[in-house]
Amino acid sequence: MAEAEVISLDEARVRPARGRAGSSRAGTPKKTASRRAVPVQRCHATTATGTVCRNRAKANGFCAVHQPPPPRDRIGPFDAARVNELLDLARRRVIGDYEVDQFGFDPELTERVFLPLVQPMHRRYWRVEWLGLENVPSEGAGLLVGNHAGTVPVDALVMKFGLLDQHPAHRHVRLLAADLAFRMPFVGPIARKMGNTLACDEDAMRLLESGELVGVFPEGYKGVGKGYKNRYKLQRFGRGGFVSIALRAQVPIIPVAIVGSEEIYPMIYDARLLARAGGLPYFPITPFFPLLGPLGLIPLPSKWIIEFGEPIPTDTYAPDAWQDTMLLFELTDRVRDSVQQMLYTNLTKRKSVFL
Template identity: 35%
Template sequence: MAIGKEAPPRDQRAALVPLPRREPEATHNPRLSDVDEWGRSEHTRQLVRRIYNPIYKHWFRAEWEGLEKIPRHGGALLVSNHAAAIPSDAPVIMHGIEEELGRPVYGLADFFFRTAPWLGTGWARGGGVTAHPDNALRLLRDQGQLALVFPEGTKGPSKTYADRYRLRRFGRGGFIEIAMRAGVPVIPIAVVGAEESMPILFRLPSVARALGVPYVPVTANMLAFGPLGTLLYFPAKFKLRVLDPITFDVPAGQERYSKSRVMDEAENVRMQLQETLYDMLRERRSVWFG
């Protein structure tokens, strides 16, 4: 019955005999790509993971501790220290969790990324989302996803080598408030290695202002590798330690939470991360071999 399969025209006025307007079929999906509502494409991620895997395994030789503390289902807010001129920690964390746990990680970041042509599109396809509270809430509470956030913001990666592994201020504690509102745990991840992968010697604030970017660094990599050094990382050994999930005994869904409680919790997370980093640095024998 080939004729029976012929779709009647949508617009009934086009037909000589009025035809009933066809209802869109429930099973039919007209989508052509797998880009989700956040701009992330699993297909793109797969491709990126395939390219990135040798860097993860052989260049940074990433090693995890406590990965089982990250839930396999449901929302959780991953919180980590942030470092390197072009932050190398975010890709390592996202790659590691996606490979090991098989679930996507959305990276929350400054909306600066969205304004950059090409870079912004690639960033979004790879799982980058701007760190708007509404976005975080929808990801964590409504969709039960994993979201990764760096509460230091650009203050983390823009710090110079002399300040390595000293955590900056944790913003205004917005990440705590979001986790409380969404009713999900905060899971801190301490990362050692990123600081040495692309250390900043000094910054050029006037150039940054002129270009309209958060910071313009001069890195050790540029001195060592020349122009190639703007993108090429040193092969620092990466060690990542997942801390115990932190839950809050407050009702979820409130519009606002006590600011002092939020700031205390943020400081608590910061202290835990800072102490874990010092512990890990005490145990580290070599920057390159761990």
């Protein structure tokens, strides 16, 4: 009995179907054959340790412990309870019954609506390979520092939703973005609802102090808006502001190398005049945009590899170390080198840009 109780429910649920289908699994028929002499019907279920349960079976072929769950109430192909839960979600959204934090972060909307929308992109379209996920802490604050590329900052979003999807703790990354993002209609509020905020010391400190995982891309526009010929060449890592924040908050810095984002919108020319006219930091001309019009907006299906490097601890420094500008430069270079190294290593792992 004690052994029987450790069986996972899933297994008990899977087994009956197979058993009824003619017990085609290799191990089961042999066992039942050797027991054929015994008139008592034995239970069909397999225990967690792989042996067959030997309890006396009831009419449906399973013992009291291994009773299959009652057939679930279904609506069409869906589970009725799940349908009701979705309706419940819809109802709560309609009457405003959900929480957002100070920054306007709406976790429910992010998990239930945005994530399913982004999932096929990183899972199927770009086939992201995740390396070093164990370097991202499961709880507590951390500062993710990555390379930025691809003309449109989708790499940040892929990293964000990838960690929510792939990390064992399903962590939310709070990205720091330029003010341009929050000034734009539609983009601004969505960016906030996903939990992102303005790249400034105050907001970063507030997030880190409340134990959040913060993502920052110190290259900024210089990284996203660099031409295709400069791909995977890290630009200047800002002025070391991110290191100063990490030192002040005493949180580890986790370098992140994103391979693949450079090829989604290969920018072959930066139309500076157009950019200036539109008040934008750059105006990309790719082989397909604006030539193919809206079709040119479809990103290319490059193969992505995202690696999280070994965390660089900052709590070993004195509390006022963030005022030491030389140390800031030194640490900035260390992070930058680490990202650049990972980029080179992972680039060689790809068979081609698309595979």
